[in-house]
Amino acid sequence: xxxxxxxxAEEMITNHPEVIVPNPEDFKGNWQVVFGxxxxxxxEVGTGKGQFVTGMALQNPDINYIGIELYDSVIxxxxxxxxxxxxxxxxxxxxxxxxDLNKFFNKNDVARVYLNFSDPWPKTRHAKRRLTHxxxxxxxxxxxxxxxxxxxxxxxxxxxxxxxISISEYGMLLKYVSLDLHANMPEDNVMTEYxxxxxxxxxxxxxxxxxxxxxx
Amino acid sequence: xxxxxxxxAEEMITNHPEVIVPNPEDFKGNWQVVFGxxxxxxxEVGTGKGQFVTGMALQNPDINYIGIELYDSVIxxxxxxxxxxxxxxxxxxxxxxxxDLNKFFNKNDVARVYLNFSDPWPKTRHAKRRLTHxxxxxxxxxxxxxxxxxxxxxxxxxxxxxxxISISEYGMLLKYVSLDLHANMPEDNVMTEYxxxxxxxxxxxxxxxxxxxxxx
Numbered sequence: 001x002x003x004x005x006x007x008x009a010e011e012m013i014t015n016h017p018e019v020i021v022p023n024p025e026d027f028k029g030n031w032q033v034v035f036g037x038x039x040x041x042x043x044e045v046g047t048g049k050g051q052f053v054t055g056m057a058l059q060n061p062d063i064n065y066i067g068i069e070l071y072d073s074v075i076x077x078x079x080x081x082x083x084x085x086x087x088x089x090x091x092x093x094x095x096x097x098x099x100d101l102n103k104f105f106n107k108n109d110v111a112r113v114y115l116n117f118s119d120p121w122p123k124t125r126h127a128k129r130r131l132t133h134x135x136x137x138x139x140x141x142x143x144x145x146x147x148x149x150x151x152x153x154x155x156x157x158x159x160x161x162x163x164x165i166s167i168s169e170y171g172m173l174l175k176y177v178s179l180d181l182h183a184n185m186p187e188d189n190v191m192t193e194y195x196x197x198x199x200x201x202x203x204x205x206x207x208x209x210x211x212x213x214x215x216x
Numbered sequence: 217x218x219x220x221x222x223x224x225a226e227e228m229i230t231n232h233p234e235v236i237v238p239n240p241e242d243f244k245g246n247w248q249v250v251f252g253x254x255x256x257x258x259x260e261v262g263t264g265k266g267q268f269v270t271g272m273a274l275q276n277p278d279i280n281y282i283g284i285e286l287y288d289s290v291i292x293x294x295x296x297x298x299x300x301x302x303x304x305x306x307x308x309x310x311x312x313x314x315x316d317l318n319k320f321f322n323k324n325d326v327a328r329v330y331l332n333f334s335d336p337w338p339k340t341r342h343a344k345r346r347l348t349h350x351x352x353x354x355x356x357x358x359x360x361x362x363x364x365x366x367x368x369x370x371x372x373x374x375x376x377x378x379x380x381i382s383i384s385e386y387g388m389l390l391k392y393v394s395l396d397l398h399a400n401m402p403e404d405n406v407m408t409e410y411x412x413x414x415x416x417x418x419x420x421x422x423x424x425x426x427x428x429x430x431x432x
Contacts (some may be wrong), residue, residue, distance in 0.1 A: 169389065174385075
């Protein structure tokens with residue numbers, strides 16, 4: 001995503017602690033305090049402009065959603081989207097690095113991880129930065145409940161191929177896969193901004209659901 | 217594949233025992249007698265018109281190939297292809313049912329199974345007939361060496377999606393996957409008749425390599 005410099009972003013972020021949680025490390029292992037209930041927590045790593053996580057929060061009021069985005073200039077777009085939706089009680093944003101998830105979540109804090117149209121990092125020497133690399137899977141496992149799930153969609157063929165191999169090598173179970181999501185669009189599919197724009201071109205969107213297997 | 221009635225097929229098959237092995241059950245556990253060496257054996261289940269298995273045999277003289285095809289009217293086409301190629305010493309055909317593989321092969325007889333453009337059996341009630349169904353994977357495992365492999369390609373999206381799930385549920389390792397084989401055509405790719413015809417249309421060919429994991 002092209003990042004524009006937005007000097008007003010920092011102030012806007014600070015002014016909305018009810019959406020973008022300040023000091024999220026304070027709630028590690030204790031997120032029910034933030035949401036006021038014990039509903040399962042689903043996080044999206046790389047929330048971008050926030051259409052997906054906001055749509056999901058509105059669609060599923062009994063699940064708590066946390067959108068994670070590092071960049072000021074991007075998370076303010078997500079913030080605007082959340083404010084437009086009147087700040088659903090089951091939705092928060094974190095302005096943190098996805099690589100630091102275990103600073104903010106304990107094992108069992110999270111029930112599901114969403115990855116949508118993540119940066120493909122096409123060069124082999126950047127493979128470790130891909131959000132489905134084994135190192136990231138290990139990180140997700142360290143904050144997920146037993147048998148927790150990863151739901152991933154992308155239009156990038158190379159990244160999807162890499163991800164199928166990566167989850168297999170990690171020993172995860174592939175529960176669902178679509179190699180052309182929009183050919184048989186699930187009724188409850190919430191589109192990202194990018195997906196909406198991209199799908200008009202008629203190229204396939206890939207999607208998978210994968211589950212960690214508890215080692216006995 | 218459309219099956220034409222070919223009354224001369226049976227006679228032609230009987231006349232070429234040097235290619236289409238008569239009484240293959242006699243060689244169960246003993247295929248080195250047929251080939252005159254101990255080279256690894258790769259089989260193709262559903263050989264069709266034989267272009268793939270013949271091309272592979274010519275390309276890889278140190279591997280023994282067995283093409284398996286049930287129908288008289290189809291296997292005669294494969295036979296003609298083999299005869300045109302001057303009957304490579306490392307190639308045989310079996311006119312048997314793929315569901316009966318364990319009547320003709322013992323555990324460790326086979327090093328690799330190829331499945332190419334297998335019948336998709338799109339109806340859910342026919343899922344058990346798909347050559348990547350768990351029941352077939354179990355059958356392949358029962359004749360393969362430890363860590364033996366399945367190499368599969370198809371243009372059928374539904375069958376490929378089913379197969380990815382099936383091998384994951386079986387606990388196999390996904391070693392390689394391409395969601396558009398011809399976009400980065402491997403130099404050693406041997407095309408089937410169907411693949412050659414189909415690829416001209418510009419729709420993707422899917423391919424995977426998967427390995428059985430020895431249970432300790």
